Amino acid sequence: MSEAATLPTRRDEAWRYADIDAVAKLGAAGIADWRDITIAAGETKRICLIVGGDAPEVTRIRLKVGDGATGEVFATSAGDDYARLEIEVTLGKGSHFEFGGVTIGGGDAVREFVTQTVHAQPNATSNQTVRSVHWGAAAGNFLGEIKVARDAQKTDAAQDFKGLLLEAGASANAVPQLEIFADDVKCAHGATVGQLDEAARFYMAARGLSPQEAQRLLVQAFIGDAFVELEDEEEREKLLEKALAALEGAAL
Template structure:
């Protein structure tokens, strides 16, 4: 969404699955604020976020990654109300962007990640891994757009989304978008949505694990993929623990 004085509608592709009622509560001022972050040439910057709460929350980041630099964003979204993390990334020559995110929760909240990754120069890479776990009437969304400019040869970009629905009323949406003008690139995306592996749960139960512990272990393994690229153990455990605490409080 551009910085305007009007609220978005479903005609705006990036807001198509959003909770527009919650957006209206925030108003234009509540969704207009954006944090601008620049990663200097050759440097590395990591951002770890826990987003969401008891009221609607929209967090918007514009990340500019210099030549040969690396920008990393890892996030857990477990709010009780509408939660949106929006990231716009512009990559310099030979730069890298890494994103790992988890949306998790129940109720009727919408939790979403929206990313726009602009490969404007040659030899840049990006990797995005999103895991979504929901129950009740909750929804997890990932809208990921990759733009590759004509001069951005040797681009290597990937997106991977997997959704896990623990109850029949929950849903997950993945909208990968590719806009490619260069001809020597690698761009890939994948999206799957399913339920817990009942065979694995039965296997654990047969070996004495309680249903609650079996579910926790399976979900932990599922969402752990999103944080494989995070080499800070303390931050990785913090993001995982927030997600698993949301699961435990559900009493499924």
């Protein structure tokens, strides 16, 4: 079988908004590697990532969270080319998964997070918060799938996506998916896309802030939600600064 035959296409739900030309540049081998991580029962593991660069990039993580354990992933995607962070999570009894992510940038790049969270056992929780800020012809995507097994009663799962478009040519796409076989669960998702609050920007300008300063403050407040649960202040600042650095040259 040829390499091309094994590459995904937009017919695959998880790749429907992907930059398929960029994926083809990576080749089948470039998207085949998974980073497998197991978190032992009762333990906590945090992963902080900055993804994206000047060439196509796909990062894939499989996370198995043991009973009573906690897995956390926080990420900023701010590269100049296609960047995809894909996470597959399987939760044990009473475990928790936390994901906070920001995609930000201009040009014509596609930046996306794709998650699949499997609640395999009872009493597990998960929370995912994604913020997307784009301009030019760029796109920010979040495809989040939650699966709740038949025996996974008392599941509590949530997803929240918000997109901020600084120019008309940019786009933000959210595809929340729920597959629930248990009957005593809480599963919620929300998705909104909008523009900067012009009233807030005018208020700041009236008090002497430059357009650049006002935009930076408004974007910082917007994306900050994604990292609220990140307790490591140093790591939080790194992710925020990487995101805000991408604002230089953004539309005003």
